[in-house]
Amino acid sequence: MRASAGEHGETEKGARSVPGRGRAPRRPLQPLTSRHGRPAGTVVDIDGVKVGLAELAIMAGPCSVESAEQILRIAHEVKEAGATILRGGAFKPRTSPYDFQGLGKVGLEYLLAASRETGLKVVTEVMDPRDVELVAQYAHCLQIGSRNMQNYPLLREVGRTSKPVLLKRGLSATYREFLLAAEHIMAEGNGQVILCERGIRGLSTELRFTLDLSAVPYLKGETHLPVIVDPSHGTGTARLVPAMSRAAIACGADGLIIETHYSPKDSISDAAQTISTAEFAELMRELATVATAVGRKCRCQ
Amino acid sequence: MRASAGEHGETEKGARSVPGRGRAPRRPLQPLTSRHGRPAGTVVDIDGVKVGLAELAIMAGPCSVESAEQILRIAHEVKEAGATILRGGAFKPRTSPYDFQGLGKVGLEYLLAASRETGLKVVTEVMDPRDVELVAQYAHCLQIGSRNMQNYPLLREVGRTSKPVLLKRGLSATYREFLLAAEHIMAEGNGQVILCERGIRGLSTELRFTLDLSAVPYLKGETHLPVIVDPSHGTGTARLVPAMSRAAIACGADGLIIETHYSPKDSISDAAQTISTAEFAELMRELATVATAVGRKCRCQ
Amino acid sequence: MRASAGEHGETEKGARSVPGRGRAPRRPLQPLTSRHGRPAGTVVDIDGVKVGLAELAIMAGPCSVESAEQILRIAHEVKEAGATILRGGAFKPRTSPYDFQGLGKVGLEYLLAASRETGLKVVTEVMDPRDVELVAQYAHCLQIGSRNMQNYPLLREVGRTSKPVLLKRGLSATYREFLLAAEHIMAEGNGQVILCERGIRGLSTELRFTLDLSAVPYLKGETHLPVIVDPSHGTGTARLVPAMSRAAIACGADGLIIETHYSPKDSISDAAQTISTAEFAELMRELATVATAVGRKCRCQ
Amino acid sequence: MRASAGEHGETEKGARSVPGRGRAPRRPLQPLTSRHGRPAGTVVDIDGVKVGLAELAIMAGPCSVESAEQILRIAHEVKEAGATILRGGAFKPRTSPYDFQGLGKVGLEYLLAASRETGLKVVTEVMDPRDVELVAQYAHCLQIGSRNMQNYPLLREVGRTSKPVLLKRGLSATYREFLLAAEHIMAEGNGQVILCERGIRGLSTELRFTLDLSAVPYLKGETHLPVIVDPSHGTGTARLVPAMSRAAIACGADGLIIETHYSPKDSISDAAQTISTAEFAELMRELATVATAVGRKCRCQ
Secondary structure, three states, X not given: OOOHHHHHHHHOOOOOOOHHHHOOOOOOOOOOOEOOOOOOOOOEEEOOEEEXXXXXXXXXXXXXXXXXXXXXXXXXXXXXXXXXXXXXEOOOOXXXXXXXXXXXXXXXHHHHHHHHHHOOEEEEEOOOHHHHHHHHHHXXXXXXXXXXXXXXHHHHHHHOOOOOEEEEOOOOOOHHHHHHHHHHHHOOOOOXXXXXXXXXXXXXXXXXXXXXXXXXXXXXXXXXXXXXXXXXXXHOOHHHHHHHHHHHHXXXXXXXXXXXXXXXXXXXXXXXXXXXXXXXXXXXXXXXXXXXXXXXXXXXX | OOOHHHXXXXXXXXXXXXXXXXXXXXXXXOOOOEOOOOOOOOOEEEOOEEEOOOXXXXXXXXXXXXXXXXXXXXXXXXXXXXXXXXXXXXXXXXXXXXXXXXXOHHHHHHHHHHHHHHOOEXXXXXXXXXXXXXXXXXXXXXXXXXXXXXXXXXXXXXXXXXXXXXXXXXXXXXXXXXXHHHHHHHOOOOOOEEEEEOOEOOOOOOOOOEOOOOHHHHHHHHEOOOEEEOHHHHHOOHHHHHHHHHHHHHOOOOEEEEEEEOOHHHOOOOHHHOEEHHHHHHHHHHHHHHHHHOOOEOOOO | OOOHHHHHHHHOOOOOOOHHHHOOOOOOOOOOOEOOOOOOOOOEEEOOEEEOOOEOEEEEEOOEOOOHHHHHHHHHHHHHXXXXXXXXXXXXXXXXXXXXXXXXXXXXXXHHHHHHHHOOEEEEEOOOHHHXXXXXXXXXXXXXXXXXXXXXXXXXXXXXXXXXXXXXXXXXXXXXXXXXXXXXHHOOOOOOEEEEEOOEOOOOOOOOOEOOXXXXXXXXXXXXXXXXXXXXXXXXXXXXXXXXXXXXXXXXXXXXXXXXXXXXXXXXXXXXXXXXXXXXXXXXXXXXXXXXXXXXEOOOO | OOOHHHHHOOOOOOOOOOHHHHOOOOOOOOOOOEOOOOOOOOOEEEOOEEEOOOEOEEEEEOOEOOOHHHHHXXXXXXXHHOOOEEEOEOOOOOXXXXXXXXXXXXXXXXXXXXXXXXOOEEEEEOOOHHHHHHHHHHOOEEEEOHHHOOOHHHHHHHHOOOOOEEEEOOOOOOHHHHHHHHHHHHOOOOOOEEEEXXXXXXXXXXXXXXXXXXXXXXXXXXXXXXXXXXXXXXXXOHHHHHHHHHHHHHOOOOEEEXXXXXXXXXXXXXXXXXXXXHHHHHHHHHHXXXXXXXXXXXXXX
């Protein structure tokens, strides 16, 4: 996965020495993320599912992959409701080291099995540059989580793959920092980047995060990359997910990534912000109407 | 305007001594803002224009009243586009003491004249408890600005009038503090309060403020009061106003308050966030479609 | 108290009409707060107690004046420990309308009585422009609270008195906004302004506010006005008050305002951030040492 | 460096697959960072230089290692002034991929050479779990930067070494999240962790960050780990560094990490927040006085 020639070269002595890592790529005339000269916008292709066209890209699934049965059942239910991409964490970044850290490789296998049975594409997080090659064998789209938005070795590593990357905004990242994180990926040669607004920290309110929807039209004005929204982390509150999903579409988001589970209260992680698959199906019908109102399309039953 | 009996009583010596002001009203069983027991929601009546019904309440106009001609022309143009309430500042809170402070009473007269000619209702800010009586003679709805959300003498004073109050959220107010500011008004006997999300400070991004749209569904779940959104101050950026107006309606706002001017660049204040009246008319058509998609109505040409 | 000539003039018709209020004062060549041309710094004189000299100004007392006995006992204890200014709220801004709102005029009388017996000067908050004249009859220094930092009618009213003003920073005010709030006071002719850093909102941590001590050296570089720190509100946590008081002095603050009570747990308001008068006396001894280390002086037993 | 037995086990197929990474360590009865039961506090030993004793630990040096001559000259100058630990970036996290990324391994060699000549210990950042073994060959203390505070694979990797770790607080991390990041390191067996407050984002002021000094006494109350402060990043402004360094010591910090260069304006990175080595020497004399005032010691000329 790591380009050993240009990167390590002949000065490399041992397996882990990385003398060339400090070398910066050459600065292009325009940032690679810049909208200038690419008015049509980039369409990211997740193994056939397009992100950035009139049809919205809806990613849905549980916070964590818990078992083969769980992920398969949710995959069937969200596909039925109209989603085309399955989300689910196999490698989980957890604030406490003692919390469930995900099923790891086994989780990836369950995701791929669910994908094969339903036709949904898989997006899942990768946290460690050493796992990029592994995760890329299973996932159709690599997710970089908020905590890792400025983990540059990881950004470079996914930038060297040919997989689309879903890049989540850091909790206190400015728009410029967000775009420059995408630039780190693109500078390595991978132009298939989707930006995801997922709530910021700042003023402490009664909610976990402040979903900054102004980011959507702002970013769409600055970059040709697709922009999606995560209303689940962005509000931390299941009852607000439908309203904020509608708002995201109304202000121009190219898609959504939503945490859903057939039984949210039994979810191992993020139960408070997870909607039921029944609520998700209902939400999809609402989104179809809003999408039409703003000239987009949303597949639903 | 001020209830002199209960408030001042016999201990009052001079016109300005207020010995009884410290007495708190009796705490009700439920906060007066609480949704409990009022599932239908409050409909605020601005001299015949209703806020809180299926039909959206659209307030539009310039940042500042600049002249009789300016406010009249804008009033005609926003009415034509579908607005029913005219906004415009006569008493302006300005960060610098050397900036234009508004036309004062003359501005109120121009607003009322424009109202009489167009039938639009007037909402305008009052900053000083001593001006409440004056402003209430001209305005159909009294606006409390963000800087004054916790100016309790002012809240109490508008709470003693019979005019509807548009209460803007403070720049760093939690939802609880916002609701308790409304409670200060309601505890004085005035139940006609409209809440307005207008952007918060917190994380510094490229925008002046972060429009916190999650406040809309959150507050609608907590209170029976109508909730509207100010996308002009909320983004500080004219080009983002249409998208964020659509989003506000999609997530359940009962209305909008928008800064507009026939020639934004000539606006004395807030030029960067003011859209043209032509853009406003275009926006109203977009909003009508979004409103329908979420089961609301929006009057437009 | 209000300058009726220039302000109201002959155009004034009724007692409450204020046609001239909108007129801005003439912009000076330099902001009145600017350090330029006043390298020595302003020394504010609170009826003989100086703020801005080598000797630190220590203001101490309870959150609220509760009774004549309470304020007198605390006054004696803080004087004994070395304080020269007595704080205590008579008009209290409270988030909820149903909480204790202060004793009002009676509280002012208790403060003045305690001042007469101990020789301490009184600083107390004024919230309503209509109360400025009343409060100025009792207090030696008028406090503008954080919620009112941008309450311009109030700033103008205290700017028309000859009393020193303690201006607290708003919860989300930038330094520029803070200095311009002082400018509103100074533009009315009152140059006796003390700035007070008291914690900001922003990132939500485990503490109520984030005490922004960088404001002290930053502001001292920008303005000739004295700058003091409120570690009680700034941390919201009694156990952090001593450390943050020491830090404030070490980075150049001209004084402190500290909430203290002989029995913090019995304090009607702000109990969690109130230190005991015994702890206050101990803190004063620590401060004397730190003050000496940075070339200042602090009076203590 | 990586424990291959428990971590990879027999299920590992290829060099980079890590099926067992998801397994969480067993939760201890008390968090490993907890102050309970360790009232004396941990003393971290950086190859003989102690952090957490009465004597303050002063780390100083340039933002980036630029050349052998540069780092050696700075090392001599900061040692002369009283520092015992040399800082300098060899692997630099940069917001833009096109900025100087550090000298990498060569930079480490220059640091080690400067260390051998002066006796100063070396602290330098590691960004990539694959570089931990390399950096640990040169550095006496491994720095985890703010952007990586929740880069758990990296935390685990440094937790498996025997080198002390300097953990910087994330830009929007709560105290709890900060302590849990340390817990990730300690759960792997490395108890030699130093916490570093370096400024947070939140309210946007005129400064890059808000140095949250309340974190110092707060954290010292919660954990037995030493806490130091970075006033250079914490203010982003060279002229504020001396005042905030004094404040940090006054509120209980166990040390400081300061960016300094003999010619700040020629610094490749962070010029605006870098003080000259002459200013650093002057600051050390001030710190010695403040340290004495709070019962600590600071070595200076």
